[in-house]
Amino acid sequence: MLKIAIPNKGSLSEEARALISEAGYNCKRYSRELKVTDVANQVEFIFLRPRDIAVYVQSGIIDLGITGRDLAMDSESEVDELLPLGFGRSSFCYAVPEESLLTPEGFKGKRIATSYPGIVSRDLKNRNIDAKIIKLDGAIEISINLGVADAIADVVQTGRTMVEAGLRISGEPIMVSEGILATRKGRGDNLTAPEQVFIERLKGIVVAREYVMVEYDVPGDVLETACAVTPGIEAPTVAPLRREGWFAVKAMARKKELNSIMDRLAEVGAKGIIVTDIRTCRL
Ligand SMILES: Nc1ncnc2c1ncn2[C@@H]1O[C@H](COP(=O)(O)OP(=O)(O)OP(=O)(O)O)[C@@H](O)[C@H]1O
Ligand SMILES: O=P(O)(O)OC[C@H]1O[C@H](OP(=O)(O)OP(=O)(O)O)[C@H](O)[C@@H]1O
Numbered sequence: 001m002l003k004i005a006i007p008n009k010g011s012l013s014e015e016a017r018a019l020i021s022e023a024g025y026n027c028k029r030y031s032r033e034l035k036v037t038d039v040a041n042q043v044e045f046i047f048l049r050p051r052d053i054a055v056y057v058q059s060g061i062i063d064l065g066i067t068g069r070d071l072a073m074d075s076e077s078e079v080d081e082l083l084p085l086g087f088g089r090s091s092f093c094y095a096v097p098e099e100s101l102l103t104p105e106g107f108k109g110k111r112i113a114t115s116y117p118g119i120v121s122r123d124l125k126n127r128n129i130d131a132k133i134i135k136l137d138g139a140i141e142i143s144i145n146l147g148v149a150d151a152i153a154d155v156v157q158t159g160r161t162m163v164e165a166g167l168r169i170s171g172e173p174i175m176v177s178e179g180i181l182a183t184r185k186g187r188g189d190n191l192t193a194p195e196q197v198f199i200e201r202l203k204g205i206v207v208a209r210e211y212v213m214v215e216y217d218v219p220g221d222v223l224e225t226a227c228a229v230t231p232g233i234e235a236p237t238v239a240p241l242r243r244e245g246w247f248a249v250k251a252m253a254r255k256k257e258l259n260s261i262m263d264r265l266a267e268v269g270a271k272g273i274i275v276t277d278i279r280t281c282r283l
């Protein structure tokens with residue numbers, strides 16, 4: 001039976017379960033079960049600490065796992081990223097007190113607090129800087145205030161926690177992260193049929209979340225201009241309207257470009273522009 005690990009708590013947990021349910025699998029926990037078996041799909045979902053998932057995946061005990069790219073990197077496990085999942089997006093950054101001029105280049109001999117010692121020690125090594133890493137479990141932002149560190153390295157999403165702690169980001173982000181689907185290193189070209197089905201279903205949803213379906217009516221003389229605004233994936237669908245010289249156009253478009261696309265369509269004379277979400281897709 002296919003064994004898939006899901007974070008049992010933390011930022012990735014809820015979205016991972018929602019994605020898997022949307023893909024037609026049953027991973028519903030009623031209380032604190034460590035495993036849920038989806039008999040119909042022959043999959044065993046195992047609930048693990050997100051930080052441990054890459055370690056299990058590397059060993060081959062678990063076939064596939066959802067974790068954070070930063071957590072996988074920190075654990076120094078030998079895993080391959082099969083699919084970025086589009087949630088749990090964050091940057092991993094150094095920060096120092098707002099008034100401090102300290103930059104990562106000046107970290108020699110300083111104390112850096114983090115819960116990601118693997119990432120930080122590797123980064124400091126790349127920079128050829130000898131600093132002391134203080135390993136803490138959480139609430140990293142307060143550590144400078146409490147006097148145990150001179151700088152920190154932590155996850156930044158909105159940046160609110162850092163600002164509230166009176167800190168500012170120092171230097172470029174060390175890495176950007178999001179939830180990922182991982183497998184043991186080198187297995188990527190050698191996946192079983194049930195694993196491929198699982199990946200394709202997840203990919204369908206992850207891609208669909210980035211796109212919308214745009215439909216509109218347009219007069220023939222500006223059809224080409226409008227199609228250039230919504231080229232779709234292959235090409236837009238164009239059908240004649242029951243109105244002389246008018247056409248209906250339908251195409252997928254990137255969600256983040258949507259408002260500018262609508263502005264441009266309206267400008268060229270498109271009417272009845274309708275946008276709908278796509279739940280899942282196979283491109
Ligand atoms: N505020 C956040 N927004 C988005 N992603 C986040 C956020 N905080 C942590 N992450 C991501 O979630 C993963 C860490 O999950 P983990 O469960 O270990 O920490 P957590 O969400 O801080 O949970 P907890 O602190 O409750 O243990 C990492 O991949 C990290 O980049
Ligand atoms: O940039 P922001 O939007 O403020 O989010 C980032 C914060 O969120 C997480 O903390 P969490 O709430 O999980 O607490 P923790 O530090 O104890 O892990 C992370 O460790 C940062 O502290």
Ligand SMILES: [Mg+2]
Nearest residue numbers: 010011138139
């Ligand atoms: Mg946390």
